[in-house]
Every structure is written in C-alpha cells, then in structure tokens.
Amino acid sequence: MQTNTFRTGLLAAAVVFALAACNQQPASGGASAPAASSPAAASTASGPAAASGPAAASDVLAGMTEQQKASYLIGYLQGQQLGDANTILDFDQATLIKGLQAGMASQPLPVSDEEANNILQQYHTAQMGKLATRQLEEGKAFLEANKAKEGVKTTPSGLQYSVKTEGTGKQPTAKSTVTVHYEGRLLDGTVFDSSIKRGEPATFKLDGVIKGWTEGLQLMKEGGEYTLYIPAELAYGDKGNPSIPPNSVLVFDVKLIKVQ
Structure with a gap:
C-alpha cells in the first residue's frame, strides 16, 4: 500500500503542477484558431461526418455496456488531464500508453x-525551465512593443501604465491601505483574478502586495482608473505561482476607490 501511495505521488509530481501552469499558460503563438464561418473551416465541414458536440459524442457510447461506458469515460477524463499537462511536459504518447498498459x-x-x-x-x-525561457522572451517582446503605444508610460523600474481616468481624490503611499476593483490578465487575455467577477472590491495594504502593485497604485488618486503592465520581475518572477506561469507579464485594470 505504501509503495502504491508513493507511485501515485510520482504522477502527481509530474502532472498536477503542470496542469496548474498550463491551465493559465499564454498561447505561445498568440494566434487564435479560424472561426467556424471562415472559408478554411467551412471547406472541411460537410454532412454528418462533420458532426461534433454532445450528440456526436454520445454515438461513441452507443451499444456499450454500462461497464464499457464507465471505462471509456474514465479513460477519457484521464487522457484529457494528461493532454493538458502535455502542453508543458511534452510526453511521447506511444511510450506513455505503453507505461499505462504496464x-x-x-x-x-x-x-x-x-x-x-x-x-x-x-x-x-x-x-x-523551457516554459520560463519562452515566457521571458514573449514578455520582453510585448513590453518593448507596448511602450511605443500612444498613452503608455514607462517608469524607471520598467513598470508600464496607461490612464483611462485620472482621479481627483487622495493619493496613497506605500504604507496605505487601499480599496480597489481590479481584473488581472495574462498576455493571451486569460483572466486569473478579478474582484469584479467576485462582485466586491478588495482591500489590502500596499506594502503587502507585488512590487508592481505597490508602485503602480502610488501613481493613482482616488477615482482613478489605470491599466498596469507589470514585468515579471515586479510580479511573481521566474517562480510564478499555481495560476501564473513563471516569467509572466501581468496586465491589470485597476480602479482606486478609497485610500486609508
């Protein structure tokens, strides 16, 4: 039993962290797939053979026993997890299947x-490490292009920001407690955190957050709305966290509501 538990831990070590990272991983190429209405997609879809979705998927289970249905679905869900992890871990699929069978x-x-x-x-x-290197290169390229855009300003630390609305109220210091509404995104647009979605603003001390927030919020006044473009070194660096890949540039839309 102890050995089996240990081996389960091996799978967790190999897959779970990768799943957390790749679930929020910016797309490496930045390009989206063609829409279904585009000529490229439409030319490949015709008749029943092109069917997809729940109705088509249910045909796979047709004629199966309950045992077979359960077995298929368990295999599918396990394969889906491994497929997600494969984005980062780059499995050799044929060898992986051999290992599963063994x-x-x-x-x-x-x-x-x-x-x-x-x-x-x-x-x-x-x-x-490969992921961190790719993220670092993509982040540098983004920031280099972004700083040339109209309305984007860059501070000596490398923090970039743009102003949507200038505030007229109190301006915080690094020791202030602030109340804000915000949305945090990766470069591919993936939202990893949002007080707006939670339906209530967040309150915290500015000296207890990432450096990019501590610096960026001090540029604002109550009522102001900014977009912060935070380099990895002012965010979570080369370690990342379970929802943010290493060396990620973070983009935050922030509204400063109150300064205490």
Whole structure:
C-alpha cells in the first residue's frame, strides 16, 4: 500500500503542477484558431461526418455496456488531464500508453521508486525551465512593443501604465491601505483574478502586495482608473505561482476607490 501511495505521488509530481501552469499558460503563438464561418473551416465541414458536440459524442457510447461506458469515460477524463499537462511536459504518447498498459497490468516498475521520482523531477524541472525561457522572451517582446503605444508610460523600474481616468481624490503611499476593483490578465487575455467577477472590491495594504502593485497604485488618486503592465520581475518572477506561469507579464485594470 505504501509503495502504491508513493507511485501515485510520482504522477502527481509530474502532472498536477503542470496542469496548474498550463491551465493559465499564454498561447505561445498568440494566434487564435479560424472561426467556424471562415472559408478554411467551412471547406472541411460537410454532412454528418462533420458532426461534433454532445450528440456526436454520445454515438461513441452507443451499444456499450454500462461497464464499457464507465471505462471509456474514465479513460477519457484521464487522457484529457494528461493532454493538458502535455502542453508543458511534452510526453511521447506511444511510450506513455505503453507505461499505462504496464501499470494497469501490475507489471514491476522498471526502476526503483526513488529513481523514478528523480527522473520525473529532473524532466519536470527541465520542461518548466523551457516554459520560463519562452515566457521571458514573449514578455520582453510585448513590453518593448507596448511602450511605443500612444498613452503608455514607462517608469524607471520598467513598470508600464496607461490612464483611462485620472482621479481627483487622495493619493496613497506605500504604507496605505487601499480599496480597489481590479481584473488581472495574462498576455493571451486569460483572466486569473478579478474582484469584479467576485462582485466586491478588495482591500489590502500596499506594502503587502507585488512590487508592481505597490508602485503602480502610488501613481493613482482616488477615482482613478489605470491599466498596469507589470514585468515579471515586479510580479511573481521566474517562480510564478499555481495560476501564473513563471516569467509572466501581468496586465491589470485597476480602479482606486478609497485610500486609508
């Protein structure tokens, strides 16, 4: 039982962190897929063969026993998770399937648990390093282009911001407590945090947040609305966090409601 628990931990080490990162990972190319109404998409869709969605998916289960349906769905959900993790971990699919089959057949692990853990940790670290490098390059390119846009200002620290509305009220210091509405996005537009969606503003001390927020909010006055473009070194750096990939530039729309 102890060995099985340990091996379950190996899978978690290899997949769970990758899932958290890739669920919020900016698209590497920045281009969206063609719309279904575009010529490229329309030319490939014709008749029943092009059917998709729940109705088409249910046909896969037609004629299956309840055991087979459950087995298919379990396999599908596991495969979906592995597919998401593959965005970062870059599995060899054929070898992965062999490993799944060997594990389901209770074949012996070809290496010790300790060695398996080391292999997975080393590979995971290498892949996350590649992601961090890609994020760093994309972030630098974005900030370089963004600073040339009309209305965007850059501070000596590298923080960029644009003003939607200038406030007329009190201006905070680094020791102030502020109440704000905000939305935080990655460069691909993915929203990772939003007080607006939660339906209530957030209140916090400016000396207890990321550097980009501490600096950026001090530029504002009550009633002001800014967009902050925060370089990774003023945010979560090369470590990231479970919802933000390493070396991510963060974009925040912020409305300063109150300064205490």
